[in-house]
Amino acid sequence: MVLPASFELNNGHKIPAVGLGTFQGTEGNAKVKDDVRLALTLGYRHIDGANAYGNEKQIGEAIEESGIPRDQLFVTSKLYTWHDPADVEGALDASLKDLQLNYVDLYLMHFPHAYKAGERNETIRHPSGNGKPVIDYDLSRRYPETWQAMERLVDLGKARSIGLSNFNILKTKRILEKARIVPAVNQVEIHPHWVAGRFPQSGHMQMCHFQRKIQDQLSLHGAIRFLDPSQHIGFDIFDEENDQPVGSSAPWD
Template identity: 50%
Template sequence: MDMPKYFVLNDGHKVPSVGLGTFQGDEGNSKVKEAVKLALKLGYRHIDGAAAYGNEGEIGQGIKESGIPREEIFVTSKLPQTAHAPASVQKALSQTLKDADLDYVPHAYKADEDLKTIRHASGNGKPAIDYDLSRNYALTWKAMEALVKTGRVRSIGLSNFNILKMKNLLSTAEIVPAVNQVELHPYLPQNELLEFSRRYGILLMAHQPLGGRPVGVVRAHSDIPRPIDDPILIATASRLDKSTAQTALSWAVQKGIPVVPKSVQEHHLRQNLQLFRLCDTDFRSIEDLLSRRGAVRFLDPSPHIGFNIFDEENDQPTADKAPWD
């Protein structure tokens, strides 16, 4: 059986099973345009971006210079954390379209639950949080729904939402989120979140599908090797004559999860498209990495923002100020 080339969202639109992640973190955005052009030439049709990455201009240039018709490309953007106030949502989308020089609205526009800042506090390098808005993300979602109703966005979704926050959002939402993009890899398979999402027809999408390296201020467990460096995964990939990245990505897509690995190297870009179906034994061996290692979350903004967005017991933030205030 062939691997799926795309997944169908709950609104009927299709998202490719493998996309190009464009978050470059501490490395800068100098190679993003060429990476987008090359990826599209190689057959990628999903480009995953965000206003916060600071590279939507480069993404737009890469799309235009690729020569690939815009209607063939699934483009994702994310609402900036500084624009979650309802009055700012439409302005943020307009800015994204302007920066990317797109004459076609993004297919998917996501609200990110990392943090909601209003400015950067002076002196300590920590973000200043709008605590009321952080708790009232349903208001942001209402403004997102309005984008769909005006036709400016085809699909709307979430990023980094846990089960508790999704339950609360669904209690008032008119439009069920099409996707929720979360950290997901063999050390963090998010099985409970996956089961919950499927119950409501929400597609989980994996960022950091190889166990990535987030930007320094939100990076956790820097001393733990990534799952693609796991001896069991290495042995499995070697026996199959595949790379560890191909094997990990194939595992995710076989689970029904689209992935957006990032790369600027042609060799890796090609490999990441060449996925394959794992036999039951090899699939289970990767599934078992969780029990062998234990869950590892490489993205953890809590030391930076002062509260845990992944708390399943309390809808954070519960306080009205940061611990260091």
């Protein structure tokens, strides 16, 4: 089977079949600029980033220095802490400033759950010192409202396409019930351990295929650096109906 160069999204825009993920860049993002610049030289045209990765300035510098025309690139960014509908446009504006762009090709809601934001919209960390973000449970139930704010970004021309990331079946259905603009993408992590292990994704993929309203982009690239299973951290497990934490996973490898 030959992989096509691109896939057509449900709004007619095309997304390159292969992209460079910039999560967990080497040496605290110090080499992200070099990595992105090299990828562009080698022919990559889709760069997948996020505000949460803390390296959009480096990505923007690499894109600017590449000299590649904007219409030949596909740039993805993601909404993180700013789930209050009033803050969504400002969140994208901050990413656009760092990326040195007027628009992104794809803007994703990074997670359905929201984190508490500080005065400068930085993520507040748990006072216990465990490094985990503090969850905003009110906003975590209101992600359909956050989606409606993201729809306005398309109207304003700041995002060509919008989509989801890390959404399960229940939460995807809730978005579809309220959506004026149907998500073009639900970006999920896919690799053998994830599919065959404790967190199978097959049901989710079947749901998105069955809907025929939403197209899935599979995040096949992983992080820039090689994944080190010993570095994975635990995460909260949620009651899907009530969006309440019911426990915490142990680190898995």
